[in-house]
Amino acid sequence: MKWYKKIWSLMPIILTSLLLSFFVWFSAVNSKDPTEEITYTRPIPIEILGQNPQYTISEQSAGNVTVTIKAPRSVHNALANDIKLIRATINISALQEGQVELEPDIQIDVKPARLVNYSPKTVRLNLEKLVTTTFPIKLNQTGNLSMGMEARKARLEYSEVQVTGPESKMAKVSEVLATVDMSTVTGNVNKQVALQAVDAQGTVIEGLTLSPSRIIVTIPILQKGGYKNAFLALIPIGSPAFGFQITHTEITPQVVTIYALDPNQTDSLPDLIQTEPINLNGRNESFEQEVGLNLPPGVKLAGDTKVIVKITIEPTITTKSIRGVPITLLNTPMGLEAVLNISTVDVYLTGPMNLLNELTAQNLTIALDLTNIRPGTHELQPTIVLPDESINYQIVPDTIEVHIRPK
Numbered sequence: 001m002k003w004y005k006k007i008w009s010l011m012p013i014i015l016t017s018l019l020l021s022f023f024v025w026f027s028a029v030n031s032k033d034p035t036e037e038i039t040y041t042r043p044i045p046i047e048i049l050g051q052n053p054q055y056t057i058s059e060q061s062a063g064n065v066t067v068t069i070k071a072p073r074s075v076h077n078a079l080a081n082d083i084k085l086i087r088a089t090i091n092i093s094a095l096q097e098g099q100v101e102l103e104p105d106i107q108i109d110v111k112p113a114r115l116v117n118y119s120p121k122t123v124r125l126n127l128e129k130l131v132t133t134t135f136p137i138k139l140n141q142t143g144n145l146s147m148g149m150e151a152r153k154a155r156l157e158y159s160e161v162q163v164t165g166p167e168s169k170m171a172k173v174s175e176v177l178a179t180v181d182m183s184t185v186t187g188n189v190n191k192q193v194a195l196q197a198v199d200a201q202g203t204v205i206e207g208l209t210l211s212p213s214r215i216i217v218t219i220p221i222l223q224k225g226g227y228k229n230a231f232l233a234l235i236p237i238g239s240p241a242f243g244f245q246i247t248h249t250e251i252t253p254q255v256v257t258i259y260a261l262d263p264n265q266t267d268s269l270p271d272l273i274q275t276e277p278i279n280l281n282g283r284n285e286s287f288e289q290e291v292g293l294n295l296p297p298g299v300k301l302a303g304d305t306k307v308i309v310k311i312t313i314e315p316t317i318t319t320k321s322i323r324g325v326p327i328t329l330l331n332t333p334m335g336l337e338a339v340l341n342i343s344t345v346d347v348y349l350t351g352p353m354n355l356l357n358e359l360t361a362q363n364l365t366i367a368l369d370l371t372n373i374r375p376g377t378h379e380l381q382p383t384i385v386l387p388d389e390s391i392n393y394q395i396v397p398d399t400i401e402v403h404i405r406p407k
Contacts, residue, residue: 037116038076039068044086046104046123050093058166058207059126064088065104071113078110085109090123099126128166135176137161137195137215143183147302148227148257151182152220154189158212163197165208174200176210178217186229186255189219227259227302228269232293235274238281240313243354248312251275257302258295265298278309284354286312315352322347325361327382327400331371338370341401345382351391358387368400375404 043064048057065088069079079085087107092100101122106115139154161176178193192214197205223229234251256273260266276292288310293301324344332338345366349356365385379399386393 033072033074035070035072036076037068037070039117040066040079040083040086042083044083044088044106047087047089049089049091052093052096054130055095055097055127056130056166057125058128058168059099059124061124062120065106065118065120067106067115068117069108069113070116071108075110075113079108079113088118090125092125092127095125095127097127097129099124101125128168130164131167131170132162132164133170133173134160134162135173135197138175138177139217140177140179141182142179143181145182145185145221146229146257146305148224148259149185150222150224151185152222154180154217154219156218157216161195161215162211163208164211165205169205169207172199172205173197173208178215180217180219184253185219185221186253188221189217191217193217226263226266227257228266228271229255230258230269230271230273231255232307233272233274234309235277235294236280236311237277238279240280241282241284241354243316243352243357244284244313245316246280246311247314248310250310252308252310253305256293256305256307258299259302261298261300269299270296275307275309278311280311280313283311283313286310286314315354317351318353318356320349320356320359322349322359322361322364325364325366328365328367330367330369333370333373335407336373336375336404337407338368338373339403339405340368341403342397345400346396347384348394348396349391350393351388355388355391366395368402370402370404373402373404375406378402378404 043066045064046060046062051057067086067088069076069086071079085108087109088104089107090102090104092102101124103122104118106118108115137156137159139156141151141154145151156178163170163173163176176195176197178195180189180191180193193216194214195210195212197208197210199205232251232254234249236246236249240246258269258273260269274294276294278289278291288308291307291309293307295301323346325347326344327340327342329338347364347366349359366382367385368380368382378401380402381399382395384393384395
């Protein structure tokens, strides 16, 4: 019994040792993989489960949730690398039509992890019966053909379309349109056109499924006798300002309809019409303007067509190297002085020519900020002040050795 009493008397010491060992182990593990609480700003999409195919969700107050999770750093690293390890689901298998408000179920597929908070707490859903109705497809021709052109009977790839959607939206559908803008037509039409379901006021109703969603529309276009289509050619004169270049030109319309005053000249109508000259001398920015046409004698433009020219002018991009730019010291602490291993750097620039031409070693500022610097030797990166963010630069060397010492 003496040995039993002796062991019993040592029990507090044994328990204390065990507890101390546990805490030492726990601290060691926790120091290597500390527990952190992080709010994930990247939204987690809400998955809808168990949806009856006879119903559709016509309204959903939120499509994503944000979560706050408490977990070891290693778990957070795994979640950051694959956000799909966090799932937010709502099961609506037991629901029928009507409006409901449900809590999303948040699942974290990596352990250990504890969900601290999530937002929103509830999601409002509106379930409606899914309705499918067949509508005839109506061709909607907008705009006017150019004078001298005539449209013949159109042909649609399909005559009917199935429209599917929530009962409330389907009740608003008046017709389904295939719209073709005739004002841009210069020849036979054979194009794919998107179908649109509209209400009685002609407003497109979103959130519906159309099958087919697009059809091919064919419209034969005839040229009336005495008329001819001619392409337009842009005629620029002069050059933009130094350091600028033309990067794009556009002329609208690209084709015009012309006719001859003398019917005997119809066969000799030109295929190409030039614009009046457009002066580019000294221009340093893009512009848009209406231009006239150089029509041959006896040739007229059909209709009131306006010809608009857009010319894009941008700075010419070039490179420039500036050597021996002096280094400026900023915010040297009181009582200290700085000694540099070099006094100048070289700068290599890429950017608009007109801006680079203004830069020299004398008006460039290369600076080292010495705010709160302590005595010793430091490697610092210089900064540069440039007149425009479009200029890219490289400073050589990119770090400068600075020795800080008392004066």
